[in-house]
Every structure is written in structure tokens, then in C-alpha cells.
Amino acid sequence: MDTSVSPATQTTDTPSAPEAPKVRARKVNVFYGNKQALFDVNLDISDRSVTSFIGPSGCGKSTFLRCINRMNDTIDICRVEGDIHLDGKDIYARDVDPVILRASVGMVFQKPNPFPKSIFDNVAYGPRIHGLASNPEELSEIVETSLRRAGLWTEVADRLDEPGTGLSGGQQQRLVIARAIAVRPEVILMDEPCSALDPIATARIEELIDDLRNNYCIIMVTHSMAQAARVSQHTAFFHLGKLVEAGPTEQIFTNPNDKRTQDYITGRFG
Amino acid sequence: MQNFLPIAMAALVVITLLAWFNGRTKAVASAGVHPSSLHSLPGYSGTYLAIWSVLPAFILLALFGLFGDLLLNLQMRQSLPANIRALPVEQVELFMRNARALAFGGTASETSATLLDTAKTYASLSRTSNFAVIGAVILLTIGGFLFARGRIGKNFRARNHVEAVIFGVLVVCSGIAILTTLGIVLSLLTESLRFFSEINALDFLFGLKWSPQTAMRADQVGQSGSFGAVPLFAGTFLITFIAMVVAAPVGLYSAIYLSEYAKPATRRIVKPILEILAGVPTVVYGFFALLTIGPFIRQAAEAVGLSAQTQSALSAGLVMGIMIIPFVSSLSDDVINAVPQALRDGSYAMGATQAETVRNVVFPAALPGIMGALLLAISRAIGETMIVVMAAGQSANLTANPLEPVxxxxVQIVTLLTGDQEFDSAKTLSAFALGLVLFIITLVLNIISLRVVRKYRERYD
Amino acid sequence: MTEPAKSLSTRALIAASLPRRYRAEQRFRLYGRAAILLAISALALLLFSVGSQGFSTFSIYHFNLPLQLDARLIDPKNTADPKVIAKGRYRKLIQKALSDAFPKVHSRSDKRALYALSTGLNSVSLRNQVVNNPDLIGSEIRYTAPLSDDLDLYLKGKITPRKFYKGTGALKASATNKNTLELTGKPGAFDTLIQHIRQKRLVRAERLEDRAEKLLERLKEARKEVAEVQQVEVNRLKILAADIRQKAKNNTIHLDKNDPSVLINFNQGFIKAAELSDHQITGLALLAPTRLEPSQNWRSLILDSPERARRVTDQQAAWAETLLARGHLKRSFNSIFFTHADSREPELAGIAGAMVGSILTLMATMLAAVPIGILAAIYLEEFAPRNRLTDFIEVNINNLAAVPSIIFGLLGLAVFLNIFHMPRSAPIVGGLVLALMTLPVIIIASRAAIKAVPPSIREAALGIGASKTQTVFDHVLPLAAPGILTGTIIGLARALGETAPLLMIGMVAFIADIPKSLTSPATAMPVQIYLWASSSERSWESRTAAAIIILLLLMIVLNLTAVFLRHKFERRW
Known part of the structure; x- marks a missing residue:
């Protein structure tokens, strides 16, 4: 079988992941109704680094990403099998509440989706529903910290009351990142975060991602191989619902083990 | 006139068919041995000929049918004897009515020599105009036929001409919507202006006493009639308020549950059931209020020591609320479904529960649309007639107590205009003034809500 | 690094908030369910209250009485002239047939009560029967007219429950004076009856005490003078209640005007009890028994609502029961309801007139609104240039769709009736008014259907050289037809249920004939329902409900047709 490569062993071998993996997936299968979207995915993802998922459209990389914070639960016909562990704990175990899980595994989507509220309320949304701030000052502090981390504070500090939907696309995406940071997650999932943005905004987001890597485990789906090469330390290549190959970004792009990976990164298909 | 109509119809059909075949034959003949050398299909030539033979005559007939009587009346009025013309308007009206009755068969309330005379002129004038029109119709038919037939030929662009006529018909048809609105506005305005020439508009809009009985004779006491519409506005408002108190939460929560929580199977069953609720005729709701809800409210109120009647604002409001539930729920359902999934995903990804997502993200996002839907529902409640006629009562109470009839x-429009009365009395005219107020209020509500809903749709499309 | 520690405390905070949040979630979900349940149960209650009222109307009690067509009363001189026959005294014949059934009724007031079992209007149908078939004169026929509506309601148990109790043991009767009988049974034979009366009396006493209690409570807040007056009333109520309680205990009970009626059916007679003990009843013979010999064959009938509170007297009830027992009354399908127009007498009223009126009106609506609506939709969707005027028309149509229906009625009154002098109450006018009202609905639905046809169809047709008009009429319109049809049917169904505009143009008159043309006076089904619902007599209530059932069935058929068409021809592009 051509999936005989064991990504698990490969990632543990890499020097940049000496500690236990943050996220650990074993034999993950995903079905939409009768259609299988993912086949036996095994993958380890390390903390405080950026991991990119690449692959042609419909290869299952977004599906896998959405498994990590159980967003697939919101789709009725979707069924997930196999184990995904976060810090050694099975996130699909019966006693795990997706609400808590999603608070520690934040997500940023392809299209910026600020809520139709003020900038302040957008960032304060998470802390409010989870009851993270005990008084207004604390809440303001959380909002400010999050916006600073997302690199948006200087641009919006004087107009926190204005609607978040009035910002530019790149600003909106950073607002959404700030919104995710505000609940102090450990992992941030990003589903093609720059695909709807212009090059300048993309550059800013990439900078931000590189910045955030120091504190969070970041997992990113991207269409752009250049972006994966620029910002990520690890890369996983998906094809037709299977994980073909995973490893340090440098190795995947310069010396892939699998023929299909080679074909994809050299532009033969995709 | 009675058996004239079927004969005219039959003639019309026959002429149309004859003209069509004739036109077609002529077109084919003109092409000679090469049928394909014709500019248009021969059928178009037939249609062209048929249109020219029938349409002008038909339009003349229709105009005569609509305005003939009117012109005749006008003509008659001009030729009335001077002493009659000097009478007050109502008496002239009565004289004309009697003359018409004598001329065309009917029961006249009196007869006199002048009346018989007028009737005779009336009848002869009517006969003359009838013959004139019939003659004109025949001339138009023949003229149209000959004119069109002369034009048909090998290179004649029959199709383009027919299509131009079709285009004209299409334009006229879509103009009818405007004509309707114009008709509504004009008829309400003219009658209302006549009303306001007798009753002060301010007294009407701000007066507190409504008792529209006007004196039949001058010596009657206490029948002066007062037209203060505030009790009616208050009653309308009270019932609308009760209806919205029922319909807004129930309709909204149903819409939210159906669009956010319910399984597809539940949706498939519940939505048509709610639609049935919307399809039930309002008169049935009125009967329901009268038969079931009204007595129930009376008994319930008596059980707790309050007095209530079978007809009350509460019973009408409750039932109207039930009627409006599906209206609110289906409009809100559309609006809620238009909220992009990305917003919901964003909220779920933050770890929000479903209720938190709906309350804090979906609902605020849908709010403008929902407001539009509620405004439409209010306009519907204000204009609803049968439920209130049957369940709210007729007495013009100025009260905020929902257990009293209001x-x-x-209701007043219906009460004022059903039964026999003089068309020109202030009592009857006041119905049109009320109609004008109703039309303006609902129109404003509709325009605002339609605009809000449309803006909202554009935002997320 | 402080991040992990912070993160852990975050998790703890979130976990702590979870129970509260999930309770809120449950509550929210509950509100949604409750809302839907409320809406559905409102519909269920509506359908149930209409259905339970209406279904009893579909069958009514008819006479099945021998009637002598006495030539002396119809055509005494044997002229065989239809004009003479038409003037016969048919009402008298019906009255004779009833008298023959109860020959012992003599007094004028009793006779009037007896004749009330059949409405006088029934003579019309009898006359028509004879006029159409003069050979019947002199023979005996079966009189099959409907029973008077009050008696019909009585027999259906809608006035007061008709409870029969089978008697135990033999009963002996003896006449005390002319019309009074004394019935004696074995001890305890009438125990059930006595218990029943006693219980009813106790309930009455309780109700009085309740009222006294409530008055007393309000008394505390009342002013002094008012309180004094009310105190008197309270005392009166209390004494009354005590009296009733006392009388309920007696061994022999004298039935008063507030008690239920107790009728004993003995040897085919009916005795109305006036005085009653556990083994003896004295009372008036409403119908004399055939024999006075002791007999096992007896039963008692209790009518809970006291005689003065209902429209059917005990005497009439006894007659109706006797006719029923003899087979002279039969319950059967109420064909009158489906074949007659409106009538002043509930038992002769039907919805056929209103139904024909509705059909004629709807025909006029359809003829006017459907072609105009579809053509307007075609213009707006396919031909109209995008400019101010088109926008205005569009806004106009959307607004017209939301204008209250009664406004269209005012328009009809002012324009069609007062300017164009069209006939009042005519289906053609009603149809035109409803057409103006339905037009926006049809236009909007047709536009949606036309818009749903993909542009590729138009491009294909234009591409092979068809003109714009040909493209639209030959290619687009056939594909949009199912959608247009569905929208049109739904619009017409709404027009069928519309009442208010028709009231404005006088279709609310009492019309006792089935309309024959678009210009003859008519009424429509919803208006008929409104008219009947406003009548106060009880029997109109069930007829109203029955008419509603028919109207709803018609609307359901129309809507199901629309749904069926949509499913059958629905196409997704």
C-alpha cells in the first residue's frame, strides 16, 4: 500500500518536536452520510509551531482541521471515527464537552466573519459567554490584550464602538483572530485564513501567525504552497482523503518521500 | 342589453376566425409557388388581420360599456328643465333615479308629467346612442378588415406588427396595477374630501366621541352625529397590540426552533401545518372567536371575579394573534435562514452553545429583517376585518381594558356600509375617510417594512 | 511562561459556567417547542371546535309521516287546473297529518305547539310536489320534510342531554283526576331519579353559596351604604341555598321550575312528574298511556335543563320521542343543506346558493386576474426596461399585495357600483374586486416562476433566430407554466376565502335563490358563513360550522392541487 509511510514516526523523528505532541490523531476516518471523506489519518502535531495542511481541493484537509475542534459536530450527517488526542486526552471521549474543547481550540475561517456587533463586542464575545471576566475593567483588559496580540490595537483603539463589519478584509481577519485569542486557546486552527485577502493584508496576517507561534500551536490549511513554505515549520500533504506525507516543511518541499507529493509541489496537478 | 352580450361575443369569435383564415390564405397566395419567400409565417398575417378587424371595435365597445351610462347621465343632466336643475343635489339625484327607473323598467318612487317627459327623452337618447355605437362598431370592423387586408403581401412584416400589438397588451396589463392604486387613492380621496367638507378633519382625527347616526329629519333630537375617530384608533391599536403580543413571541420562537433546532423531518411536517393556519379564511377565525374563545374568556374572567363579555378586545386580539403566527414565523424563517452559516460557525468555534449563538449572533444579525416582518404583520393586523367584526363588538369604547368590547x-367601515343608506350622507362618507386613514397607515408600514427587508436581503446576498 | 497555567484556570472557569449555560440552552429549546406546540394546538382546537359543531348538521331528523292529500283542501271542485292546485291549503294538510298522529291534542295553544314541529315553509315543497304530479291528489303519501330545527337539536341531545333510565319492576297507574296520573312502583323504584334530583339541587345550592361568598368578599371593600344593600342580598342568597338544601332532604320531592324535568314513559304515554317519592310519582299526562294496567315496560327520561330555560317544551319533547319510537321520524343525510340556498328557517337553509355564488365569483376573478396577471408578469420580467417607471410598478405591486382587502371593497363600491353603475350583489362585481386583490399575488408568483427558467433556454431560442416574443411565448412560458399555475391556484384559494370586500359591494344580502348568472344577486360561501354566524339561534351555529367544513375542504382541495402540481412538475435547474 502506498500509504505505508508512517507520518507518526516521521514527525517524532524531526528535531523540532522533542516534547510530546500537542495534537495526536490515530486512524481518523470521517464520513459524510455514506461518503467517506478521510481515510485512516495518523498525524502528530507539535506545540508552539505552525503546521500547514496542503493538498488539492477536496482532499480532506479542511475536514481534518474541523475534526480537531469538533466543528464537524454541527453537521448532522457527519460521522467521525478514530482517536484525536489533545495533550494526551481524547477529545471525542464521552466526558469531553465540545464547548470547553472549542474554547481551548480556537478557529479562524476562510472568509472573515466578524459578528454584526461593535469591534469591542466582537472580541468580548467569547469572554462574555464563558464568563471569563468578573468585571468590566477585566473585560476591557482582555479585549485590549487580544487586540494588541492580533496587531490591530493601534488601528482600532479609538473606534472600538464601530461595527466590526466596517473594517477592511485584512483588519476583519485580524479582528477574528483577536476574537479567538480572547478566550485564551492553546491551539488555533486556521482554514485558509488569507485566501480572501489581498497580498498586503496577507503579508500582515503571515507576520502575525509567525508572531503567535511563540505562544500557540497553530494549524493552518492553505492553498498556497509558497505560504506553507514561508510560515510553517511542519507540513502535511493530503490527497484524496488520505494523508500522504508529513514532516518538516523544508524536507517536504525539497526532498519529499512520496511521488505524489513531488508531483503536487512541482505543479503537476492540484 | 341582456341578450345583446352573447350575440356580440359570438359575432366576435366568428369575425376573428374568418379574418384569421382569410389573412392566412391571402398571405399564402401572395407568396405564389415559394411559401418560404414570405417575410413572416402566414399565421401571423392571419392574426394581423384578425386583430385589425376585432380590436378597434372591441375597444370602442368596452369604452361604451364603461362610460356610456356616465355620458348619458351627463347629457341628461344638461337637458333637465330649469326648475329641476335648481333643486338641491339630493333631489336632482332622486329625480334622475326615478327617470331612469321609468325609462328602463324599475320601480320609481313617484311619477309626474315632467318625470315621464324626462324618462321619454332619456329612453330615446339611450336608443340613439346604442344605434350610433352599433353602427360605429360595424364600420370599424369593416374598415379595419379592409385596411389590414390591403397591407398583407409577400414582403409585409406581419410578425413585427403582431408583436407590437402583443407588446402593447403586455404594457397595458402591467399598467393595471398602477391603475388599481390610482383608483384606490382617487376614490378614497374624493369621497373623503366630500366628508371633510361637512366634518372638520381635526374633529375627525382627534375627536373622542364616535356616534355616526345623523338626523334623518331636522326635528330629531340627540341625533346630531359625532365623528371623533379616536375610540376607533384606540380599539384598533389595542387589538393589534394584543395580537402582536401573541404572534411575535410565538412566531419568532417557532421560526428559530424550526430553522436552528428542528430535524429536517420535523420541519417537513410542522411547516405545512403552520401554513394551514395561514390559509384558514379569516371569517372562520371570527367564528372560532365567537364560538370558542369568547365564551371561554368570559367564563375564565367570571371565575376570577371579573366581568367580561363574549365580544371583547382580548378575544379578537388572541384569535388575530393566532392568525398572524404563521405570517411572522414564515417571514422570520426566511430572514433567519438568510443569515450566513459563517457567522454561526464563528460563534460555535468560540465555544458558544446553540442558544447563545442564536441569541447573540443570529438574532442580532437577523434583527432588521425581523423588524420588517413584524411591521408587515402589524399592518396585516390593522387591516384585518372579519375577526374584529365578529369578535370585537361594535360599541365605540375608549378603553384600555381588554375584557371590554371595542x-x-x-369594523366601522363594514357597519357603515352594509345595510341600506344614502350614499351621500356624512355617515356613509365617513367610511371612506376611515378607509383613507387605514390605507395611509398600512401603506407607510408596508413601504418601510418592504424596504427594510429588501435592504437586509441585499446585505447578505 | 505563564500561558499554560492561565489556560488551565480558563478551562476551570468555563467548566464552572457550563451547568448554568446548559440550563439556559434547555430553556431556550423549550420555548421553541412550546411556541410550535401552541401554534399547532391552536389549529387543532380550531378544527376540533368547528368539526365537533359541524358534523351533526350533515344528518338531520326527517318526518316519515303518512299524509292524506285531501282533495277537498287542494282542489275541491276537481278542476285539475294547476293554478288552483298551486293555491291549495298545504299547510293545513301538514297540520292535519300531525293532528292525526296525536288525535287527543285539542287546545289551541297545544295545537300551535304541535304544528311547530314542522315549519310552515314546508308547505312550499309539498305544493311543488303536488303541482308537479297532480295524480297524487286524494292519495296518501309519505311526508318527508325536515323536523323543526329546535326539535332536531333536542333529539341530537344538543339542547340538554337525553338520558333514559330503564325502569325496574312493574308500575301501576291510576288516574286521580282528568289529566293527572299516579304511578306506583315497588319501594325504591324511583331511587335513581330522586338521587339525581337531590344532587342537582345540592349543586344549585352550592352555586348560590358561592355567589354569596364572592359578594361577601367584595363587600369588605365597598362603601358603607352599598355594603348594607349587598349584605341583604347575601342573606337572601344564603337563605335560598339553605332552603334548597332542606328541600333536597325531603322524602317526597315537589319538582319546581328550577328542577330538571322528569318524564315517565309508561305504556306508550308520557307522564311529567310533579311530585316524586321513592315509589310513587304524581304528574300530568303529556300523552295518555294506552292502558292503565300494571306493566314492566316503562322507563324514565331526565332532561337536566329546566323547561323554562330551553326552546323545546316537555310536551314537544314527548311528541318527538313518541314519533321517533313509532318510526315517524328518521335521522338521515341532510341533502337539503347541499341543494338549497339560504332560508329564514335553519332546517331549510343550505349552502348551494352560496357555493354557486362563490364559483361564479371565482370564475369572474379567474377570467380577469389570470390573463392580466400572467401578461403583466411576462412584461415586467422579460421586456420591461430597467427604469424608474418599472421600479415604480414593482414597488406598487408589492404594496398592493399588502393593502388590506377591505380597501379593495371600498374601491369596488366607489368605482364599480357608484361610477359604472354595475349591479349590486352581483358575482361579476365581486369577481372583479377579488381579481384586483389577487392580481399582485399572481404577478409575483408568475414572475418568480419566469425568473426560475434559466437564461440558457432563452439564449438557445434566440440563437436559432426566434424573435423575443416567440422565445418568451414558445419556450419560457411553457417551462414556467407549473410555477405560474401553482401561484395562481394559491391566489384563487385566498380569493375563495375572502369576505370583507364582498360585504362592501352588497353580496351580504339575504338571497333565497341559487344565482343563475354573473349579474344575478348572489352571496359567497365566506359571506354566508358570516351571515349565519351572526344569527342568534342555536341551530345556525352548527350550520355555520358545517359550511366552514365545506369551505375548508374546498380550500384544501385547491391547495393540495397546487402542492401536487408543484411536486409533479418541479424542476431544478
Whole structure:
């Protein structure tokens, strides 16, 4: 079988992941109704680094990403099998509440989706529903910290009351990142975060991602191989619902083990 | 005129068919041995000929049918004897009515020599105009036929001409919507202006006493009639308020549950059931209020020591609320479904529960649309007639107590205009003034809500 | 690094908030369910209250009485002239047939009560029967007219429950004076009856005490003078209640005007009890028994609502029961309801007139609104240039769709009736008014259907050289037809249920004939329902409900047709 490569062993071998993996997936299968979207995915993802998922459209990389914070639960016909562990704990175990899980595994989507509220309320949304701030000052502090981390504070500090939907696309995406940071997650999932943005905004987001890597485990789906090469330390290549190959970004792009990976990164298909 | 109509119809059909075949034959003949050398298909030539033979005559007939009587009346009025013309308007009206009755068969309330004379002129004038029109119709038919037939030929662009006529018909048809609105506005305005020439508009809009009985004779006491519409507005408002108190939460929560929580199977069953609720005729709701809800409210109120009647604002409001539930729920359902999934995903990804997502993200996002839907529902409630006619009562009470009977604008329009009365009395005209107020209020509500809903749709499309 | 520690405390905070949040979630979900349940149960209650009222109307009690067509009363001189026959005294014949059934009724007031079992209007149908078939004169026929509506309601148990109790043991009767009988049974034979009366009396006493209690409570807040007056009333109520309680205990009970009626059916007679003990009843013979010999064959009938509170007297009830027992009354399908127009007498009223009126009106609506609506939709969707005027028309149509229906009625009154002098109450006018009302609905639905046809169809047709008009009429319109049809049917169904505009143009008159043309006076089904619902007599209530059932069935058929068409021809592009 051509999936005989064991990504698990490969990632543990890499020097940049000496500690236990943050996220650990074993034999993950995903079905939409009768259609299988993912086949036996095994993958380890390390903390405080950026991991990119690449692959042609419909290869299952977004599906896998959405498994990590159980967003697939919101789709009725979707069924997930196999184990995904976060810090050694099975996130699909019966006693795990997706609400808590999603608070520690934040997500940023392809299209910026600020809520139709003020900038302040957008960032304060998470802390409010989870009851993270005990008084207004604390809440303001959380909002400010999050916006600073997302690199948006200087641009919006004087107009926190204005609607978040009035910002530019790149600003909106950073607002959404700030919104995710505000609940102090450990992992941030990003589903093609720059695909709807212009090059300048993309550059800013990439900078931000590189910045955030120091504190969070970041997992990113991207269409752009250049972006994966620029910002990520690890890369996983998906094809037709299977994980073909995973490893340090440098190795995947310069010396892939699998023929299909080679074909994809050299532009033969995709 | 009675058996004239079927004969005219039959003639019309026959002429149309004859003209069509004739036109077609002529076109084919003109092409000679090469049928394909014709500019248009021969059928178009037939249609062209048929249109020219029938349409002008038909339009003349239709105009005569609509305005003939009117012109005749005008003509008659001009030729009335001077002493009659000097009479007050109502008496002239009565004289004309009697003359018409004598001329065309009917029961006249009196007869006199002048009346018989007028009737005779009336009848002869009517006969003359009838013959004139019939003659004109025949001339138009023949003229149209000959004119069109002369034009048909090998290179004649019959199709383009027919299509131009079709285009004209299409334009006229879509103009009818405007004509309707114009008709509504004009008829309400003219009658209302006549009303306001007798009754001060301010007294009407701000007066507190409504008792539209006007004196039949001058010596009657206490029948002066007062037209203060505030009790009607208050009653309308009270019932609308009760209806919205029922319909807004129930409709909204149903819409939210159906669009956010319910399984597809549940949706498939529940939505048509709610639609049935919307399809039930309002008169049935009125009967329901009268038969079931009204007595129930009376008994319930008596059980707790309050006095209530079978007809009350509460019973009408409750039932109207039930009627409006599906209206609110289906409009809100559309609006809620238009909220992009990305917003919901964003909220779920933050770890929000479903209720938190709906309350804090979906609902605020849908709010403008929902407001539009509620405004439409209010306009519907204000204009609803049968439920209030049957369940709210007729007495013009100025009260905020929902257990008392109240009356509404629509109820008064119905009460004022059903039964026999003089068309020109202030009592009857006041119905049109009420109609004008009703039309303006609902129009404003509709325009605002339609605009809000449309803006909202554009935002997320 | 402080991040992990912070993160852990975050998790703890979130976990702590979870129970509260999930309770809120449950509550929210509950509100949604409750809302839907409320809406559905409102519909269920509506359908149930209409259905339970209406279904009893579909069958009514008819006479099945021998009637002598006495030539002396119809055509005494044997002229065989239809004009003479038409003037016969048919009402008298019906009255004779009833008298023959109860020959012992003599007094004028009793006779009037007896004749009330059949409405006088029934003579019309009898006359028509004879006029159409003069050979019947002199023979005996079966009189099959409907029973008077009050008696019909009585027999259906809608006035007061008709409870029969089978008697135990033999009963002996003896006449005390002319019309009074004394019935004696074995001890305890009438125990059930006595218990029943006693219980009813106790309930009455309780109700009085309740009222006294409530008055007393309000008394505390009342002013002094008012309180004094009310105190008197309270005392009166209390004494009354005590009296009733006392009388309920007696061994022999004298039935008063507030008690239920107790009728004993003995040897085919009916005795109305006036005085009653556990083994003896004295009372008036409403119908004399055939024999006075002791007999096992007896039963008692209790009518809970006291005689003065209902429209059917005990005497009439006894007659109706006797006719029923003899087979002279039969319950059967109420064909009158489906074949007659409106009538002043509930038992002769039907919805056929209103139904024909509705059909004629709807025909006029359809003829006017459907072609105009579809053509307007075609213009707006396919031909109209995008400019101010088109926008205005569009806004106009959307607004017209939301204008209250009664406004269209005012328009009809002012324009069609007062300017164009069209006939009042005519289906053609009603149809035109409803057409103006339905037009926006049809236009909007047709536009949606036309818009749903993909542009590729138009491009294909234009591409092979068809003109714009040909493209639209030959290619687009056939594909949009199912959608247009569905929208049109739904619009017409709404027009069928519309009442208010028709009231404005006088279709609310009492019309006792089935309309024959678009210009003859008519009424429509919803208006008929409104008219009947406003009548106060009880029997109109069930007829109203029955008419509603028919109207709803018609609307359901129309809507199901629309749904069926949509499913059958629905196409997704």
C-alpha cells in the first residue's frame, strides 16, 4: 500500500518536536452520510509551531482541521471515527464537552466573519459567554490584550464602538483572530485564513501567525504552497482523503518521500 | 342589453376566425409557388388581420360599456328643465333615479308629467346612442378588415406588427396595477374630501366621541352625529397590540426552533401545518372567536371575579394573534435562514452553545429583517376585518381594558356600509375617510417594512 | 511562561459556567417547542371546535309521516287546473297529518305547539310536489320534510342531554283526576331519579353559596351604604341555598321550575312528574298511556335543563320521542343543506346558493386576474426596461399585495357600483374586486416562476433566430407554466376565502335563490358563513360550522392541487 509511510514516526523523528505532541490523531476516518471523506489519518502535531495542511481541493484537509475542534459536530450527517488526542486526552471521549474543547481550540475561517456587533463586542464575545471576566475593567483588559496580540490595537483603539463589519478584509481577519485569542486557546486552527485577502493584508496576517507561534500551536490549511513554505515549520500533504506525507516543511518541499507529493509541489496537478 | 352580450361575443369569435383564415390564405397566395419567400409565417398575417378587424371595435365597445351610462347621465343632466336643475343635489339625484327607473323598467318612487317627459327623452337618447355605437362598431370592423387586408403581401412584416400589438397588451396589463392604486387613492380621496367638507378633519382625527347616526329629519333630537375617530384608533391599536403580543413571541420562537433546532423531518411536517393556519379564511377565525374563545374568556374572567363579555378586545386580539403566527414565523424563517452559516460557525468555534449563538449572533444579525416582518404583520393586523367584526363588538369604547368590547376602523367601515343608506350622507362618507386613514397607515408600514427587508436581503446576498 | 497555567484556570472557569449555560440552552429549546406546540394546538382546537359543531348538521331528523292529500283542501271542485292546485291549503294538510298522529291534542295553544314541529315553509315543497304530479291528489303519501330545527337539536341531545333510565319492576297507574296520573312502583323504584334530583339541587345550592361568598368578599371593600344593600342580598342568597338544601332532604320531592324535568314513559304515554317519592310519582299526562294496567315496560327520561330555560317544551319533547319510537321520524343525510340556498328557517337553509355564488365569483376573478396577471408578469420580467417607471410598478405591486382587502371593497363600491353603475350583489362585481386583490399575488408568483427558467433556454431560442416574443411565448412560458399555475391556484384559494370586500359591494344580502348568472344577486360561501354566524339561534351555529367544513375542504382541495402540481412538475435547474 502506498500509504505505508508512517507520518507518526516521521514527525517524532524531526528535531523540532522533542516534547510530546500537542495534537495526536490515530486512524481518523470521517464520513459524510455514506461518503467517506478521510481515510485512516495518523498525524502528530507539535506545540508552539505552525503546521500547514496542503493538498488539492477536496482532499480532506479542511475536514481534518474541523475534526480537531469538533466543528464537524454541527453537521448532522457527519460521522467521525478514530482517536484525536489533545495533550494526551481524547477529545471525542464521552466526558469531553465540545464547548470547553472549542474554547481551548480556537478557529479562524476562510472568509472573515466578524459578528454584526461593535469591534469591542466582537472580541468580548467569547469572554462574555464563558464568563471569563468578573468585571468590566477585566473585560476591557482582555479585549485590549487580544487586540494588541492580533496587531490591530493601534488601528482600532479609538473606534472600538464601530461595527466590526466596517473594517477592511485584512483588519476583519485580524479582528477574528483577536476574537479567538480572547478566550485564551492553546491551539488555533486556521482554514485558509488569507485566501480572501489581498497580498498586503496577507503579508500582515503571515507576520502575525509567525508572531503567535511563540505562544500557540497553530494549524493552518492553505492553498498556497509558497505560504506553507514561508510560515510553517511542519507540513502535511493530503490527497484524496488520505494523508500522504508529513514532516518538516523544508524536507517536504525539497526532498519529499512520496511521488505524489513531488508531483503536487512541482505543479503537476492540484 | 341582456341578450345583446352573447350575440356580440359570438359575432366576435366568428369575425376573428374568418379574418384569421382569410389573412392566412391571402398571405399564402401572395407568396405564389415559394411559401418560404414570405417575410413572416402566414399565421401571423392571419392574426394581423384578425386583430385589425376585432380590436378597434372591441375597444370602442368596452369604452361604451364603461362610460356610456356616465355620458348619458351627463347629457341628461344638461337637458333637465330649469326648475329641476335648481333643486338641491339630493333631489336632482332622486329625480334622475326615478327617470331612469321609468325609462328602463324599475320601480320609481313617484311619477309626474315632467318625470315621464324626462324618462321619454332619456329612453330615446339611450336608443340613439346604442344605434350610433352599433353602427360605429360595424364600420370599424369593416374598415379595419379592409385596411389590414390591403397591407398583407409577400414582403409585409406581419410578425413585427403582431408583436407590437402583443407588446402593447403586455404594457397595458402591467399598467393595471398602477391603475388599481390610482383608483384606490382617487376614490378614497374624493369621497373623503366630500366628508371633510361637512366634518372638520381635526374633529375627525382627534375627536373622542364616535356616534355616526345623523338626523334623518331636522326635528330629531340627540341625533346630531359625532365623528371623533379616536375610540376607533384606540380599539384598533389595542387589538393589534394584543395580537402582536401573541404572534411575535410565538412566531419568532417557532421560526428559530424550526430553522436552528428542528430535524429536517420535523420541519417537513410542522411547516405545512403552520401554513394551514395561514390559509384558514379569516371569517372562520371570527367564528372560532365567537364560538370558542369568547365564551371561554368570559367564563375564565367570571371565575376570577371579573366581568367580561363574549365580544371583547382580548378575544379578537388572541384569535388575530393566532392568525398572524404563521405570517411572522414564515417571514422570520426566511430572514433567519438568510443569515450566513459563517457567522454561526464563528460563534460555535468560540465555544458558544446553540442558544447563545442564536441569541447573540443570529438574532442580532437577523434583527432588521425581523423588524420588517413584524411591521408587515402589524399592518396585516390593522387591516384585518372579519375577526374584529365578529369578535370585537361594535360599541365605540375608549378603553384600555381588554375584557371590554371595542370597535376598530375596519369594523366601522363594514357597519357603515352594509345595510341600506344614502350614499351621500356624512355617515356613509365617513367610511371612506376611515378607509383613507387605514390605507395611509398600512401603506407607510408596508413601504418601510418592504424596504427594510429588501435592504437586509441585499446585505447578505 | 505563564500561558499554560492561565489556560488551565480558563478551562476551570468555563467548566464552572457550563451547568448554568446548559440550563439556559434547555430553556431556550423549550420555548421553541412550546411556541410550535401552541401554534399547532391552536389549529387543532380550531378544527376540533368547528368539526365537533359541524358534523351533526350533515344528518338531520326527517318526518316519515303518512299524509292524506285531501282533495277537498287542494282542489275541491276537481278542476285539475294547476293554478288552483298551486293555491291549495298545504299547510293545513301538514297540520292535519300531525293532528292525526296525536288525535287527543285539542287546545289551541297545544295545537300551535304541535304544528311547530314542522315549519310552515314546508308547505312550499309539498305544493311543488303536488303541482308537479297532480295524480297524487286524494292519495296518501309519505311526508318527508325536515323536523323543526329546535326539535332536531333536542333529539341530537344538543339542547340538554337525553338520558333514559330503564325502569325496574312493574308500575301501576291510576288516574286521580282528568289529566293527572299516579304511578306506583315497588319501594325504591324511583331511587335513581330522586338521587339525581337531590344532587342537582345540592349543586344549585352550592352555586348560590358561592355567589354569596364572592359578594361577601367584595363587600369588605365597598362603601358603607352599598355594603348594607349587598349584605341583604347575601342573606337572601344564603337563605335560598339553605332552603334548597332542606328541600333536597325531603322524602317526597315537589319538582319546581328550577328542577330538571322528569318524564315517565309508561305504556306508550308520557307522564311529567310533579311530585316524586321513592315509589310513587304524581304528574300530568303529556300523552295518555294506552292502558292503565300494571306493566314492566316503562322507563324514565331526565332532561337536566329546566323547561323554562330551553326552546323545546316537555310536551314537544314527548311528541318527538313518541314519533321517533313509532318510526315517524328518521335521522338521515341532510341533502337539503347541499341543494338549497339560504332560508329564514335553519332546517331549510343550505349552502348551494352560496357555493354557486362563490364559483361564479371565482370564475369572474379567474377570467380577469389570470390573463392580466400572467401578461403583466411576462412584461415586467422579460421586456420591461430597467427604469424608474418599472421600479415604480414593482414597488406598487408589492404594496398592493399588502393593502388590506377591505380597501379593495371600498374601491369596488366607489368605482364599480357608484361610477359604472354595475349591479349590486352581483358575482361579476365581486369577481372583479377579488381579481384586483389577487392580481399582485399572481404577478409575483408568475414572475418568480419566469425568473426560475434559466437564461440558457432563452439564449438557445434566440440563437436559432426566434424573435423575443416567440422565445418568451414558445419556450419560457411553457417551462414556467407549473410555477405560474401553482401561484395562481394559491391566489384563487385566498380569493375563495375572502369576505370583507364582498360585504362592501352588497353580496351580504339575504338571497333565497341559487344565482343563475354573473349579474344575478348572489352571496359567497365566506359571506354566508358570516351571515349565519351572526344569527342568534342555536341551530345556525352548527350550520355555520358545517359550511366552514365545506369551505375548508374546498380550500384544501385547491391547495393540495397546487402542492401536487408543484411536486409533479418541479424542476431544478
Amino acid at each position: 370597535t376598530t376602523v375596519t
